[in-house]
Amino acid sequence: MRRPLIAGNWKMNLTRDEAVNLARGVGAAAGDGEVDVLVCPTFVHLEGVISAVEGSKVAVGGQDVYFESNGAFTGETSTAMLGDLGCQYVILGHSERRNVIGESDKLINQKLHAALAAGLKPILCVGELLEQREANETMAVVKSQLDGSLENVTAEQMANVVIAYEPVWAIGTGKTASPEQAQEVHADLRSLLATRYNQEVSDGVRILYGGSVKPANAADLMACPDIDGALVGGAALKADSFAEIIAAAGA
Numbered sequence: 748m749r750r751p752l753i754a755g756n757w758k759m760n761l762t763r764d765e766a767v768n769l770a771r772g773v774g775a776a777a778g779d780g781e782v783d784v785l786v787c788p789t790f791v792h793l794e795g796v797i798s799a800v801e802g803s804k805v806a807v808g809g810q811d812v813y814f815e816s817n818g819a820f821t822g823e824t825s826t827a828m829l830g831d832l833g834c835q836y837v838i839l840g841h842s843e844r845r846n847v848i849g850e851s852d853k854l855i856n857q858k859l860h861a862a863l864a865a866g867l868k869p870i871l872c873v874g875e876l877l878e879q880r881e882a883n884e885t886m887a888v889v890k891s892q893l894d895g896s897l898e899n900v901t902a903e904q905m906a907n908v909v910i911a912y913e914p915v916w917a918i919g920t921g922k923t924a925s926p927e928q929a930q931e932v933h934a935d936l937r938s939l940l941a942t943r944y945n946q947e948v949s950d951g952v953r954i955l956y957g958g959s960v961k962p963a964n965a966a967d968l969m970a971c972p973d974i975d976g977a978l979v980g981g982a983a984l985k986a987d988s989f990a991e992i993i994a995a996a997g998a
């Protein structure tokens with residue numbers, strides 16, 4: 748049985764006070780149900796957010812990380828730095844990093860290995876652009892992202908990896924994938940994992956959906972058999988809407 752994970756990706760938003768207040772609100776709303784809850788603030792707010800959720804069940808993660816352990820890498824943050832602060836997860840390969848910053852599967856793969864070696868749980872994001880969906884390339888795109896990003900990752904290591912399917916056309920647009928569209932890709936991702944690894948890995952890996960998840964659509968998405976939670980952007984920036992999504996996952 749896969750335990751649902753509801754993760755908030757706060758992206759490049761919020762002042763320090765807003766981030767700490769939101770973290771307190773999420774901590775109070777997270778409850779003690781059978782749902783894992785995660786928030787991923789920007790690096791500069793990590794320490795305040797980690798203090799703010801202390802004593803609650805909310806975990807904290809980074810939105811990215813670099814693969815080298817230390818040295819002359821201006822602007823970068825290491826896995827050890829995240830772990831030292833108390834982060835448990837790190838988002839990798841988000842479409843904004845792939846498409847805006849230009850990250851390759853090779854770089855994401857290096858980051859994923861570094862995260863696993865440091866004891867962080869990577870949330871590996873995959874997803875197609877609108878023109879790729881319209882050209883019926885969705886599965887080819889996510890397969891190539893999955894294969895490239897998971898190169899040399901073992902079946903044992905997959906116990907600590909979370910996948911997030913985030914169709915780029917649904918991110919921040921208000922256009923959610925329908926539960927049927929999302930379920931179809933999630934089921935295909937699970938088959939790819941069975942072929943690449945084995946049935947146990949395929950059955951065990953949590954696959955989150957991301958892209959305009961809101962309180963109004965969360966329950967229908969969570970009801971799909973291969974959707975194990977959500978990676979939430981905009982609706983994670985308010986404690987009450989994020990709490991409603993957590994409740995939908997636990998229902």
Ligand SMILES: O=C(CO)COP(=O)(O)O
Nearest residue numbers: 756918919958959980981
């Ligand atoms: O990119 C996302 C989460 O990582 C989704 O963002 P929105 O929920 O704002 O569409």
